[in-house]
Amino acid sequence: MVERRKPIWVKDAIENVMKYKKHGDIELISLDDCDGRFLAEPLVADHDVPPFDRSPYDGFALRAKDTKNASRENPLTFKVIDEIGAGQVSPFKVGNMEAIRIMTGAQIPKGADCVMMLELTKEEKGSEGTSISIKRSLNEGDNISFQGEDTKKGSPLINRGAAINPGIKALLATFGYSKVKVSSSPFIGIIATGSELLNPDEDLVPGKIRNSNGYMIESQILRVGARYKRYGSISDNIDKLTEMIKQAIDECDVLITTGGVSVGDYDYLPEIYRRLGANLLFNKIAMRPGSVTSCAEKDGKLLFGLSGNPSACYIGFELFVRPYIRYWLRSEQPFLRIISGTLKNDFPKPNPFSRFVRGKIVYENGQVFVEPVGLDKSGVVTSLAWADCLIILPGGTRGYMKGDHVELFLLDDQQGSDEPWVEAKFSKL
Structure with a gap:
């Protein structure tokens, strides 16, 4: 039976999803293994950087x-009374017309208040x-990296999420984090529906297509910071599909199905939601x-039904699943980041x-332009x-038209935004 559906705004759909947002657990992992993971707590400086006045040259x-x-x-002559390298501290105090040879990164010795670069001196041994x-003359403080000029103790450095x-890994090492608190990655179950789907290793036959959505979604899940469990593709059999969805809900934190969400006779998801007693958002x-x-x-877990196109x-996925996952990972900016650009095409x-x-973004003379790629049809895969x-x-x-200013969602961005996009509500729903 064909059902009549009333559309809602994009922002309202996002808000409905985010009503069920929650943070994942916290894991303590080695600094060696933290690449690509998400901070569970803010990173705060526990000491000044640099920790002492030092020479940058x-x-x-x-x-x-x-x-x-x-x-x-x-020209003026100075007596060299000592030489210090990085990690060393001179026991001498610089006095009248005295100098201490110093290497990059070494602590400024007592009495000294500036550094003359090596290439601006003439050295003589007698x-x-x-x-x-x-x-040439110098002013007090010339060529010195002062204690705390990079960051002061107690300064917030990186937000959680x-x-x-x-760069963040370098900061973690700088402040002694041999172990790092990260958010646990949610498990996302993936079920591709449709009797027309083939595996990538199967030969094409009339009326069939290969399952690209499942692999695409897996890659998107990894990019956003989660893990996935593949349940394969299921033919259009409502009983088998219901059982597999029940299993996936029990085993995963979030479930994504692709296909079966339209209004045709073989689009079973609305009926499956009813069988499961799920709350349709x-x-x-x-x-x-x-x-x-x-x-x-269903029981606090979200079931996303994405299009088969x-x-x-x-x-x-990018508009609705991504922010839910990023919030799970404690991001304070879970939504897609938006920039402005100028259309290059009508x-x-x-x-x-x-x-x-x-x-596709194009940069010309310091300005952001954008042009569509491929056919603008929902079933097109090559443009992605x-x-x-x-x-x-x-x-x-x-x-x-060409030259119009438009907003752009950035797809590979990790920074994100703290607010979802709000459409201009010109049309009537």
Whole structure:
């Protein structure tokens, strides 16, 4: 039986999903194994960086007041009283017309208040020791990296929920985190539905297609920081599909099904939701592609029903599943980040629903431009390989033209946003 569905706004669908948001457990793992994981607690500096005044160059530490009269016409000579490398501390105090040779990273010795770079000195060795001559004056503090100038003790550095990249890993090492608290990654179950689906190693036959959605979703799950469990593809048999969904709900934190969410005779998910006693959150959204995206809740777990069309499936995951997972990982910015760009092509197609068009960002003369890639059809898969953004085209207009300013969702971004996108509600639902 064909059912009539009432679409809801994208923002409302996201809010319905996020009503069930929750944080995952916390794991303590080795610094060696933390790459790509997500911080469960904010990273705060437990000491000043640098922890002492140090030299950023190889050179000579001396007193600025002793250099006051130095010039090309009046070079000044300083006695070198010691030499220190990184990790060493001189026992001597720099006095009048004295200098200590210092290597990059070494602590500034007592008495010194500036550093003359090595290449600006002339060194001479004699029977009474080593001396240097200089031909320019310095000010107090010149060429010194001061204690705490990078960061002060107690300063917040990285928010919880941040993906650990090489820079964050360096900070963790700097502040002594041999063990790191990270959020546990949720397990996402994946079931692809449809009697037409073949495995990638099977030969094509008339009326059949290979299951690309399952593998695509797996990659999206990994990119967002979660893990997946593959339940394979199921033919259009409502009893078998119901049993597999029951099993997946028990074994996973979230379930994604692809296909079976439309309104045809073989689209069984609405009936399965009823059999399971699941609470239907929505089953139609004012968007293209992916208007038939659905979501239900069962015992606190979410069941996402994504379209069987690849592009619609892809976009449904990014808009609705991604923020739920990122919040699970304690991100304070779980939504897709938005930037502005300028269209390089006409997009005259009118639509009452907002469109999310696969796009490619182009940088020209310091400005952001964007152009659609591939065919703008929900069943198209090839354009996804080239897309690095989604062009947001709010509904209720006569279309968009080259030169129009548009908003873009960034697909490979890890920074995210703390607010979901809000469509301009021009059309009537």
